[in-house]
Amino acid sequence: MTDNTFQLSGFALPGVNADPFGLWEVVPASRGVSFAVGEVAQPEEPIHRVNFAAADEGRALLQLKRRDLQEQEALLQQAEQRLAQIAQAGGVSFAAPLDQPPEFVQPTQTLEAALQRLMEPVSYGLFDRRKQAEQEGDLEATSQWRRFLEQVREMMAHYAHVETAIAGVPIGRTAVGWMGDFRTTWIPTVTSDDMALHRHNVAVTLQWRRGTLRFVGVVGAGAANIAVKLGMPGGQWLALPAVWNFVKDVLAEWRKLQAIKRQ
Amino acid sequence: MADKTKLYFNGINGASGDYELPPMTSHQLAQVIKGEEIDEGLLNELKQRKEAHWAVKEGFDPTQIASVGWGILMAHNADPAIREALSELLAHRQKKAGERYREYLGPEGYRPDETKNKWLGRHGMGPGPADPDKVPYYLLIVGDPEAIPYRFQNQLDVQYAVGRIHFDTLDEYAAYARSVVQAETGGLALPKQATFFGVRTSGDQATQLSADHMIKPLSAKMGTQSGWQINTLLEAQATKANLSDLINSGKTPTLLYTASHGLGFPNNDPRQFPHQGALLCQDWPGPGKWKQAIPAEFYFSADDVSNDARLLGSMAFFFACYGAGTPRWDEFAQQASKQRAEIAPRAFLAQLPRRLLSHPQGGMLAVVGHVERAWGYSFMWDRAGEQLTTFESALLGLLADKPIGHALDYFNTRYAEISSDLTAMIEDLNFGGKVDEVALAGMWTANNDARAYVIIGDPAVRLPVSDQPAQAQRPVIEAVTLSNKPVSTVTATAAATLTPTSETNAASFEASAFSFAVQEERSSLTDSIKKFTSELADSLKRAADDISSLEVVTYSTDDLSKVTYDYNDRQLHGELRMRALTRIAFDGDVQVCVPEKNGNIDQAVWDVHLSMVQAAQENRAAFLATMAELATKLIGLLGGK
Numbered sequence: 001m002t003d004n005t006f007q008l009s010g011f012a013l014p015g016v017n018a019d020p021f022g023l024w025e026v027v028p029a030s031r032g033v034s035f036a037v038g039e040v041a042q043p044e045e046p047i048h049r050v051n052f053a054a055a056d057e058g059r060a061l062l063q064l065k066r067r068d069l070q071e072q073e074a075l076l077q078q079a080e081q082r083l084a085q086i087a088q089a090g091g092v093s094f095a096a097p098l099d100q101p102p103e104f105v106q107p108t109q110t111l112e113a114a115l116q117r118l119m120e121p122v123s124y125g126l127f128d129r130r131k132q133a134e135q136e137g138d139l140e141a142t143s144q145w146r147r148f149l150e151q152v153r154e155m156m157a158h159y160a161h162v163e164t165a166i167a168g169v170p171i172g173r174t175a176v177g178w179m180g181d182f183r184t185t186w187i188p189t190v191t192s193d194d195m196a197l198h199r200h201n202v203a204v205t206l207q208w209r210r211g212t213l214r215f216v217g218v219v220g221a222g223a224a225n226i227a228v229k230l231g232m233p234g235g236q237w238l239a240l241p242a243v244w245n246f247v248k249d250v251l252a253e254w255r256k257l258q259a260i261k262r263q
Numbered sequence: 264m265a266d267k268t269k270l271y272f273n274g275i276n277g278a279s280g281d282y283e284l285p286p287m288t289s290h291q292l293a294q295v296i297k298g299e300e301i302d303e304g305l306l307n308e309l310k311q312r313k314e315a316h317w318a319v320k321e322g323f324d325p326t327q328i329a330s331v332g333w334g335i336l337m338a339h340n341a342d343p344a345i346r347e348a349l350s351e352l353l354a355h356r357q358k359k360a361g362e363r364y365r366e367y368l369g370p371e372g373y374r375p376d377e378t379k380n381k382w383l384g385r386h387g388m389g390p391g392p393a394d395p396d397k398v399p400y401y402l403l404i405v406g407d408p409e410a411i412p413y414r415f416q417n418q419l420d421v422q423y424a425v426g427r428i429h430f431d432t433l434d435e436y437a438a439y440a441r442s443v444v445q446a447e448t449g450g451l452a453l454p455k456q457a458t459f460f461g462v463r464t465s466g467d468q469a470t471q472l473s474a475d476h477m478i479k480p481l482s483a484k485m486g487t488q489s490g491w492q493i494n495t496l497l498e499a500q501a502t503k504a505n506l507s508d509l510i511n512s513g514k515t516p517t518l519l520y521t522a523s524h525g526l527g528f529p530n531n532d533p534r535q536f537p538h539q540g541a542l543l544c545q546d547w548p549g550p551g552k553w554k555q556a557i558p559a560e561f562y563f564s565a566d567d568v569s570n571d572a573r574l575l576g577s578m579a580f581f582f583a584c585y586g587a588g589t590p591r592w593d594e595f596a597q598q599a600s601k602q603r604a605e606i607a608p609r610a611f612l613a614q615l616p617r618r619l620l621s622h623p624q625g626g627m628l629a630v631v632g633h634v635e636r637a638w639g640y641s642f643m644w645d646r647a648g649e650q651l652t653t654f655e656s657a658l659l660g661l662l663a664d665k666p667i668g669h670a671l672d673y674f675n676t677r678y679a680e681i682s683s684d685l686t687a688m689i690e691d692l693n694f695g696g697k698v699d700e701v702a703l704a705g706m707w708t709a710n711n712d713a714r715a716y717v718i719i720g721d722p723a724v725r726l727p728v729s730d731q732p733a734q735a736q737r738p739v740i741e742a743v744t745l746s747n748k749p750v751s752t753v754t755a756t757a758a759a760t761l762t763p764t765s766e767t768n769a770a771s772f773e774a775s776a777f778s779f780a781v782q783e784e785r786s787s788l789t790d791s792i793k794k795f796t797s798e799l800a801d802s803l804k805r806a807a808d809d810i811s812s813l814e815v816v817t818y819s820t821d822d823l824s825k826v827t828y829d830y831n832d833r834q835l836h837g838e839l840r841m842r843a844l845t846r847i848a849f850d851g852d853v854q855v856c857v858p859e860k861n862g863n864i865d866q867a868v869w870d871v872h873l874s875m876v877q878a879a880q881e882n883r884a885a886f887l888a889t890m891a892e893l894a895t896k897l898i899g900l901l902g903g904k
Contacts, residue, residue, distance in 0.1 A: 146784070182814075183835055186819045195871035199871060213889045
């Protein structure tokens with residue numbers, strides 16, 4: 001096994017089944033439940049399995065992943081601030097600041113359009129097919145967010161298992177309890193450098209878990225803020241699909257731009 | 264002189280001045296009744312109710328909310344702002360009902376065309392006595408009768424204590440909620456004082472019957488048995504001016520009981536919504552002397568309730584046609600011709616009780632009234648004469664501090680009994696048997712009458728009285744200023760304005776199904792958020808309790824693939840050798856097991872172990888902070904801020 005892979009099993013992400021931070025490839029648990037061989041009835045717990053083609057490549061890659069996560073966490077913070085600004089702005093049209101980061105441009109326009117639609121005069125819409133299609137999209141997005149929320153809740157309730165392998169050979173595994181207890185197992189031939197690599201992998205994984213919690217919080221707080229702007233009862237539920245798409249899109253846009261830059 | 268062989272019905276057509284329903288002989292009425300359809304399920308239940316005389320499961324005290332519970336029931340697509348406007352009342356009831364408090368909203372709420380049994384079934388209850396652990400005994404329906412039909416309310420009311428409110432603005436909902444809470448918690452002490460108001464019009468058999476055989480004996484009985492001070496305004500005293508004075512002078516009796524005609528108007532008449540069910544007073548000269556439209560000077564309507572009225576804590580009982588509300592379809596005509604005659608563009612609650620309950624200075628707590636026509640014949644019984652036991656028992660219970668929903672259970676028992684007997688008679692009639700037509704007519708009117716009494720207001724309210732009432736002027740509530748904008752009335756608007764073609768029906772159904780899906784999704788989402796928030800809170804609490812130690816263990820193994828993780832004991836199993844352990848106590852005490860190699864510290868393992876300890880400490884602190892932040896945000900989302 002010579003590829004560099006970051007695989008996450010036991011955690012299904014809704015919609016496109018993609019990690020909102022773009023770190024993990026989500027795979028079915030059955031692809032490698034090595035912690036429970038023969039124990040098919042065991043419940044699924046999230047297993048973060050990383051394979052590096054070589055230790056040196058691994059170190060560089062982990063460094064990059066860590067930086068990506070940090071930058072996306074900073075973006076989350078900006079997205080939260082942006083949502084708060086939008087909520088405080090008068091009227092629906094909120095001109096983007098000139099210094100708006102490029103990854104915010106398209107998602108902000110989409111968000112603006114969605115809020116415009118929500119603030120249009122109420123029509124019961126019995127025969128308005130366009131409106132109905134938009135509402136169905138909103139319903140699907142709400143459902144996605146709910147499933148994401150449930151997955152994150154499940155994830156937090158379980159241990160995180162982090163495994164590092166080099167060229168297909170596992171070198172260390174760590175089970176992290178919800179309160180932060182660590183249980184790490186090494187193979188006898190592991191080197192100090194390999195141990196450091198695994199430790200680094202554990203740190204990145206835990207950073208991702210915290211980031212995922214923050215992601216949920218940013219969407220929730222953003223929807224609650226926008227509800228104030230909408231000024232209608234249950235406004236947070238109306239705003240939720242637009243806010244979820246906005247936050248997701250900001251991160252996705254950033255990754256697209258990074259991919260272009262790195263080519 | 265009135266023809267004694269004919270039956271007279273309560274209710275005057277305000278547009279024509281005629282009777283709403285012409286007097287008819289018992290034979291004529293029997294022909295009408297033959298059209299009565301039998302609902303076997305309901306019949307069986309009514310028979311059980313009649314035989315068992317229960318409403319609540321044994322072992323529960325129906326006079327105590329804490330024992331039998333309290334719930335609010337709204338249509339599945341009701342505007343959530345209404346729930347928020349009622350939040351003061353809901354919090355108060357939740358406190359009183361504890362674990363037996365329920366909110367039936369969204370998917371838990373009433374769904375279109377649902378029967379009582381279907382709705383109860385969804386909540387784990389079949390027919391029979393109320394089991395407050397499953398569904399509370401006291402149920403407040405919130406919504407207009409288009410969204411939650413009267414028929415559902417009547418069916419539910421047989422075993423449960425049911426009331427209903429429906430207002431046009433959020434302010435009105437909030438004002439009512441505040442009135443109930445203030446009456447129950449603000450030390451309101453009204454005098455034990457009731458007024459009986461009986462119109463008796465020359466040439467009008469209906470009001471002569473109600474005055475002579477209801478108001479007079481009932482007020483006398485209450486005067487001797489209740490310990491209350493009873494005032495009676497009868498015949499010449501039962502004028503609009505006097506009624507207006509009772510309501511608007513600041514001296515409104517604690518209980519007001521009226522018997523009169525209620526105004527009815529033709530379908531879509533401009534006065535139908537504002538004035539249908541208004542109380543026709545002694546000012547009306549009578550059927551022989553007045554043959555034209557009834558002017559507002561003759562009747563007391565919601566328009567006559569002044570903004571300065573002091574009504575907080577009072578209750579009223581209106582024996583009058585449409586006194587509580589009007590159905591859309593005339594069930595009487597339906598039975599007669601098997602065709603549904605539309606008597607109003609939509610079913611609605613009468614304006615007068617709504618105004619009295621939602622008064623901005625503080626409103627009445629409940630009004631009992633009649634949906635559809637009230638039947639004067641129902642307190643007179645064939646050969647037995649005057650029959651007031653049900654009315655007496657209900658009123659005595661109410662005056663003796665029973666919650667109104669429970670006090671009025673006598674009407675439900677009576678309805679169950681009459682309905683059961685009536686159905687047997689109709690079966691005999693339909694199979695060619697001989698039936699006493701006068702008895703049949705009497706039972707039929709009595710049945711309709713008993714069924715159609717409803718409580719407008721919270722069924723759990725009581726009369727807030729004291730033997731030492733406060734002498735000061737009746738208090739008012741703190742002004743409510745939520746939003747005067749009308750609440751969403753999707754159901755009613757759609758029903759009232761759309762032509763019922765197959766195309767619109769299909770679209771309407773689709774829209775309704777979609778709306779339901781949205782409600783379901785939001786409800787699931789709310790549940791998920793609540794669950795997550797609750798688990799976060801639990802985790803944080805456990806963290807506070809359990810933070811005494813952080814454990815970091817380092818093992819080695821020859822074959823990592825043979826190491827298994829047990830999900831039950833959450834331990835690693837296999838050929839493991841513990842190489843290092845660190846346990847850090849909250850008080851700073853640290854226990855360590857250091858790895859050895861050839862009698863010396865295995866520095867490589869020890870170094871990485873120490874770095875893992877550091878990572879674990881950092882992660883724990885960051886993780887707890889993130890959980891706390893998330894919990895705060897999710898709570899904000901649930902609260903919409």
